[in-house]
Amino acid sequence: MLHPKNTEIYFELNTKAKIPALGLGTANEPEQIPQTKQAIKAAIKAGYRLIDTAWAYQCEDRIGEALREIFDEGVLKREDIFITTKVWPTHWDIASESIDRSLKNLGVDYVDLVLQHWPLCFNRVEDKNGVDGIVRNPTHEDGSPNINTEGDYLSTYKQLEKMYLNKDPRFKAIGVSNYPVEYLQRLLKECTVVPALNQVEIHPQLPQVELREFCQTHKIVLESYSPFGATGSPLNQNQRFQALAEKYSCTPNDILLAYNIRQGQVVVPRSVNPKNIVSNIEFVPLAKEDITFLTQYGLENPMRFRDEPFAESIPGFRENKN
Ligand SMILES: NC(=O)C1=CN([C@@H]2O[C@H](COP(=O)(O)OP(=O)(O)OC[C@H]3O[C@@H](n4cnc5c(N)ncnc54)[C@H](O)[C@@H]3O)[C@@H](O)[C@H]2O)C=CC1
Numbered sequence: 001m002l003h004p005k006n007t008e009i010y011f012e013l014n015t016k017a018k019i020p021a022l023g024l025g026t027a028n029e030p031e032q033i034p035q036t037k038q039a040i041k042a043a044i045k046a047g048y049r050l051i052d053t054a055w056a057y058q059c060e061d062r063i064g065e066a067l068r069e070i071f072d073e074g075v076l077k078r079e080d081i082f083i084t085t086k087v088w089p090t091h092w093d094i095a096s097e098s099i100d101r102s103l104k105n106l107g108v109d110y111v112d113l114v115l116q117h118w119p120l121c122f123n124r125v126e127d128k129n130g131v132d133g134i135v136r137n138p139t140h141e142d143g144s145p146n147i148n149t150e151g152d153y154l155s156t157y158k159q160l161e162k163m164y165l166n167k168d169p170r171f172k173a174i175g176v177s178n179y180p181v182e183y184l185q186r187l188l189k190e191c192t193v194v195p196a197l198n199q200v201e202i203h204p205q206l207p208q209v210e211l212r213e214f215c216q217t218h219k220i221v222l223e224s225y226s227p228f229g230a231t232g233s234p235l236n237q238n239q240r241f242q243a244l245a246e247k248y249s250c251t252p253n254d255i256l257l258a259y260n261i262r263q264g265q266v267v268v269p270r271s272v273n274p275k276n277i278v279s280n281i282e283f284v285p286l287a288k289e290d291i292t293f294l295t296q297y298g299l300e301n302p303m304r305f306r307d308e309p310f311a312e313s314i315p316g317f318r319e320n321k322n
């Protein structure tokens with residue numbers, strides 16, 4: 001039987017725009033940032049049409065360089081690529097400035113989607129060695145996160161919503177990231193624009209069942225970050241995933257991507273290695289019963305791999321459960 005590649009699958013946002021099921025993640029390790037440009041070029045050549053980035057990743061300018069060269073070749077145009085960027089909590093009260101900065105870095109007039117990166121408000125601490133002169137993850141002397149306690153996390157989304165309703169030409173859709181059900185419930189009570197997408201950690205050991213049901217009901221696309229459990233995770237060593245890989249004659253990583261894509265969830269695996277970038281496009285027709293089996297395993301053995309210390313106050317982050 002012929003199957004598509006992951007790069008040929010698209011889902012629909014509540015704005016009616018199409019979003020590719022597979023994108024390239026770009027939260028590269030600091031020493032890998034210079035490799036971002038060649039990674040983007042390798043991904044686009046392999047058929048990727050979604051780039052997931054953020055001001056905080058410090059690589060938007062490298063993506064911009066790659067895109068300029070790609071567009072100069074004349075085969076692809078800006079509208080062929082779906083670009084997502086995000087507003088970091090240091091910019092919680094100046095979302096518009098953050099968008100300007102990202103567009104300048106990326107060298108484009110608009111992005112397809114802007115996400116609030118985390119439902120948190122950081123105090124802005126200046127430091128010439130920081131990102132654009134600002135400390136990315138500000139902490140107090142005791143190491144605890146330097147949160148602006150007067151700030152309301154929903155304020156960032158409300159700014160995005162206002163710009164969206166005013167038909168701001170700098171982005172096509174707005175969404176959130178790292179929002180648990182409780183926060184989405186509040187958002188839906190206080191805002192009129194339903195987020196197009198919520199980007200959270202999802203893989204078989206963090207199946208996010210409750211969030212998935214909520215997002216399905218409200219037509220919010222779920223997007224999986226860290227679909228492999230991030231760098232060094234033991235996920236692809238798991239015997240259950242290895243057994244399924246044998247059954248489908250693929251790799252355990254292919255199973256991990258299929259786990260999301262087969263449930264209608266966008267995935268943004270990260271790599272700067274052209275071989276891995278290409279191999280991640282392989283589609284696996286993972287059957288419903290295998291997805292159910294993996295979800296059940298995850299419910300019994302929950303594990304969050306991206307448990308950021310600053311996320312402590314967000315429901316669900318300090319417990320390894322969904
Ligand atoms: N919204 C948010 O707060 C977050 C968003 N993200 C986004 O999600 C993306 C992916 O998440 P990550 O945490 O980077 O983890 P990931 O689950 O994509 O894993 C990345 C690791 O897998 C390796 N890898 C990729 N393809 C492979 C292959 N075919 N074979 C073997 N190894 C392979 C990479 O070299 C890297 O070490 C990020 O780059 C970023 O764009 C990530 C974390 C948080």
Ligand SMILES: O=C1O[C@H](CO)[C@@H](O)[C@@H]1O
Nearest residue numbers: 027028054057117306308
């Ligand atoms: O998106 C993200 O990636 C980083 C790691 O660079 C994480 O803190 C953030 O949410």
